[in-house]
Amino acid sequence: MKPPVFEYVRPASLAEALDALASSEDAKVLAGGQSLIPMMNMRLARPGLLVDINHIPELTEIHDNGDTLHLGALVRHYQLETDARIKAAFPLIPEAERLIGHPAIRTRGTIGGSLSHADPAAELPVLAMLGEWNMTVHSRDGGARTIPAEEFFMSYLMTTMGPDELLTRITVPKQLAGASHIREFAVRSGDFALAIAAAMVSLNGDGSIATVRFALGGVGDVPWRNRELESSFVGTMGSDALWRDIGRQAALAIDPVDDMHASAAHRRQLAETLLTESLHRAAEMARERSGR
Template sequence: MKPPAVGYARAGDVQEAVGLLAEHGTDSKVLAGGQSLVPLLSFRLARPSVLVDVNPIGDLAYIREDDGALVIGATTRQRDVELSPVVAEAVPMLPEALRHVGHVTNRNRGTVGGSVAHADSAAELPTVVTCLGGEIVVEGPRGRRTIAAEDYFTGTFTTATEYDELLTAVRFPRLPAGTGVAVEELARRHGDFAIVAAFAAVHLGPDGTVDLVRLGLSGVDSVPRRLHEAEAALLGTRPTAEAITAAAATAPNTIRPSSDVHAPAGYRREMAELLIRRAITTASERSEVTT
């Protein structure tokens, strides 16, 4: 389990990284936290000719607020996001979700950009950014693009990033104060990739009806899923058990789970409905009516 021979270059800034990617094309691979890439190298399932190490790009490790969005630089360590009071206040779903991402040691190295760019549909961060309606910022020789998360994830481990582009930031819309969030993850063990994970953010208006709802699922499709139908069903209703059950019941129709060694597709479909119901229930309980 030793990596194959590979070239290595340290990118000092985004421009250098993009230059290296452009030069080496699809044979190159961005090395961020390495929590997914290095095992692929060791199993010799990935064999790039050049690794472009973006860890030295200090400018990409940041958490800041910008125009109603929380912007997280690509090389920001997941652990820093998890522990950030700014993040907890603006997008409380993030720390909640991050606690399910591997273990502390993985999150110490793992980056937000790396996880999003890796685009594992069973992972947590891609679904968080998708269900919240976030955006992905990429930079390349043709400049900077901001891509809606739902357009960014295009298939299993594939994204709208071109080979010569680097993911530089992820933008999460700020959730209004009083929003209740919940993450219900079913994994074989804590820290494993989800069999199914459900994400919910619910905000109640002054009359106690839902005036903002964001729902998402991991592990149920080739891409992270946002549950528009369920959101629509819930919006404007009081989050009663009946309303939540009805909204959750729309979930199985909008996903295409596959079978693997841990769970058959049918089970995933069933769990998707159950877990999103539980997540909505908890998020609703946690939401505070704001005036």
């Protein structure tokens, strides 16, 4: 289990990195390497050129932009877990981070790497969908463009980024109202989850739903969210029965498949259970937060 031969470049600036990416048909970006290196060790990934972006300072920035937070693609998991600005802007990020792998993985792994890897059973893609994050990608020939999360994840381990494009910045809209919660089920602590559910709830003064969002991971090719279903609950009184109902409806709307870790039916039940719990907890926190 040793990586095959590759060309290696270590650009010092974004422009250099984009040049390198444009220069090769089979270039790969090395960020934290926590998914790429295992695949290279198993020789399942054989990039011809490895573009090491770890030494590009501008990709490490965290910037408060008022309504949004800009996170450089190289912001590492442990920073997402501990940075006060991030916690204030989107408290679900540190909460989710504690579920991601183990501390040693979080030392190296990056937000950009995790989103670009597009594992549907990973936490950050689910949060990106839930939080309606925007991905800024750059290429030498195409300049910059912004891809909303719901257009970013294409399929299992595939994004809509082109091969010469680099994810540089993630724009996270601050969570201004309500509260959010994430639950997942993994067989062992730190394992990839069999299913993930994240919910964001804000309530009106009378306890009815002002807004509700929910997203699921591990139940399909890409993280799952259905805005139409969400909006159908707006104005409904929040209650345990409602959370169960939403859980059930979401579980019916997804289309998981059997694999060796879980049957489709098991995943469906997990999604229902986790989402129900997640909504319940988010609503509870939303109520506490609104000061009653």
